[in-house]
Structure formats: structure tokens, C-alpha cells
Amino acid sequence: AQSVTQLDSQVPVFEEAPVELRCNYSSSVSVYLFWYVQYPNQGLQLLLKYLSGSTLVESINGFEAEFNKSQTSFHLRKPSVHISDTAEYFCAVSDKRGNTPLVFGKGTRLSVIA
Amino acid sequence: GAGVSQSPSNKVTEKGKDVELRCDPISGHTALYWYRQRLGQGLEFLIYFQGNSAPDKSGLPSDRFSAERTGESVSTLTIQRTQQEDSAVYLCASSSYIGPIETQYFGPGTRLLVL
Incomplete structure (x- = not known):
């Protein structure tokens, strides 16, 4: 069985500032990892995924996430956020x-925040 | 269709009534999933259909919950004798089964409120 912990329920950040959304997982077997985003009043959309290969994966809108097997983490980062990034993010x-x-x-x- | 659709988008019902939620997956997708999202919680898996195989019902919270799927098309999730704790957003997702892992595409959800 697997479990996922997102350490922060809310993250406020100013526009153009960097952000990191933390995700840690627990599993007895190898896993695939995903980040989904839910914009206000919209359905869940896949943002990025790690299946194998390079541990750093990127999305088309500037987000990236790095798989760290030793720390069982898959944190999501963006160097400069926009107002339009306001959403709920699920690991x-x-x-x-x-x-x-x-x-x-x-x-x-x-x-x-503007 | 262009995406996963769900109906109704919102449903208000009285405690003890039965409700039926519908999901239309993306055409050609053989896998279909139901999840529940309660306020302030992540998504909880409910049930999974894959082609003609027996569904994985391991996530259903009680025998009041059931789901059906005809072939590779529409699925309905039925909740009998609804309780207030059933209030949640019910999400449906579908995926193809071509590669080793296929993206799950989510519908907009049905927001259920049990009074």
C-alpha cells in the first residue's frame, strides 16, 4: 500500500516569487509519481509525471519536480509564479x-498574491 | 467525446434517499475510476473498472455504495440510503490501456450534498 503526505495545506506567495510545494510518499514497491492541478471551478488536470529515467521532470508552464528516492520525495517547484498559478495542487x-x-x-x- | 463528462454537476438530497451519479468516459478508454473528495481531504479511490475484468471494489466505503459499467462506456455510481457523511465531490476518471502507464483524465465531478 502507498500513502502520500503533502506537508502544507496552504501556501501563499507573492507574484514572481519562487515556490516549492512539498510531497513525500511511502511505498513498499516502486511507484510512479504525479502532480495534478485543480484550477478554481475546474476538474483535475495532470501537471507532470515521473515514470523512469531522468529524476527531474518539467511541465509546459514552468513547473518542475524532482524525484528523490532516498528521501521518498517529489517536491514541486517553480522559480517565478504568476497569478494564474493560483490553484490546488495534488501529489x-x-x-x-x-x-x-x-x-x-x-x-x-x-x-x-499580486 | 472531448473529455470525461459527469452528471449531474450538483445534487442535493435528503438523508436516506438514493442517488445515482453518471460518468461518460473518453471514447475508447478501457479503464474507468471513481474517486471521492471530501472537504479538506485528498481524493479517495472508490472503484475501478478495466475492460471486461471484474471491477476492483476495494475502495467502496460501505455496501450502500455500488457501481456499474456497461462494456467500455457509461458508468453509474449509486449510493443507497445516503448519509450526511456521503457529502463530497465524486470524481470519475478514465484512461486507455496501451502503454505501461496511462494518464487518468478526470471529469469535472458531481458535488453531492446530503441534508
Whole structure:
């Protein structure tokens, strides 16, 4: 079984400042890792994922996340946030059997302040 | 269709009534998932359908919850004798089954309020 911990429920940050949203996971088997984003009044969208290979993965809108196996972490970062990044961010894992249910963290609400 | 759709978008019901929630997955997606998101919580897995295999019901919280799927199309989640703790957003997701891991695409959810 897997579990996901998102250490911060809310993160306020000023526009153009850097941000890191933390995610730690627990699993007895190898996992795939995901970040999903939920913009206000919208459904969940995949932001980025780690399956294998390079431990640093990037999204098209400037976010990146790094898989750290020794620390069982998959923190999400962006060097300079925009107002439009205001959303709820969910970290999730699934085991490597593939196409299995995701196990989600409780989410981190990122609020970007002008 | 263009994406996963769910209906109704909002449902208010009285305690003890039955409700039925509908999910239309992306055409061609063989896997379909139901999740629940209670206020201030992450998403909880409820049930998973994969093609014609027996569904994985391990996440259903009680026998009041059931779900059906006909082939690779529409799925319905039924909650019988609703309780106030069933109030949540119910999310459906679908994925194809081509590669080793396929992205789950989520619908907008059904917001259920049990009075």
C-alpha cells in the first residue's frame, strides 16, 4: 500500500516569487509519481509525471519536480509564479503495475498574491 | 467525446434517499475510476473498472455504495440510503490501456450534498 503526505495545506506567495510545494510518499514497491492541478471551478488536470529515467521532470508552464528516492520525495517547484498559478495542487502515486488507482495527498492550495 | 463528462454537476438530497451519479468516459478508454473528495481531504479511490475484468471494489466505503459499467462506456455510481457523511465531490476518471502507464483524465465531478 502507498500513502502520500503533502506537508502544507496552504501556501501563499507573492507574484514572481519562487515556490516549492512539498510531497513525500511511502511505498513498499516502486511507484510512479504525479502532480495534478485543480484550477478554481475546474476538474483535475495532470501537471507532470515521473515514470523512469531522468529524476527531474518539467511541465509546459514552468513547473518542475524532482524525484528523490532516498528521501521518498517529489517536491514541486517553480522559480517565478504568476497569478494564474493560483490553484490546488495534488501529489499522487501509483504502483508500477500500471493503470491502477492513484493514491492522492490531501492537496496544497497555492495562492499567488499580486 | 472531448473529455470525461459527469452528471449531474450538483445534487442535493435528503438523508436516506438514493442517488445515482453518471460518468461518460473518453471514447475508447478501457479503464474507468471513481474517486471521492471530501472537504479538506485528498481524493479517495472508490472503484475501478478495466475492460471486461471484474471491477476492483476495494475502495467502496460501505455496501450502500455500488457501481456499474456497461462494456467500455457509461458508468453509474449509486449510493443507497445516503448519509450526511456521503457529502463530497465524486470524481470519475478514465484512461486507455496501451502503454505501461496511462494518464487518468478526470471529469469535472458531481458535488453531492446530503441534508
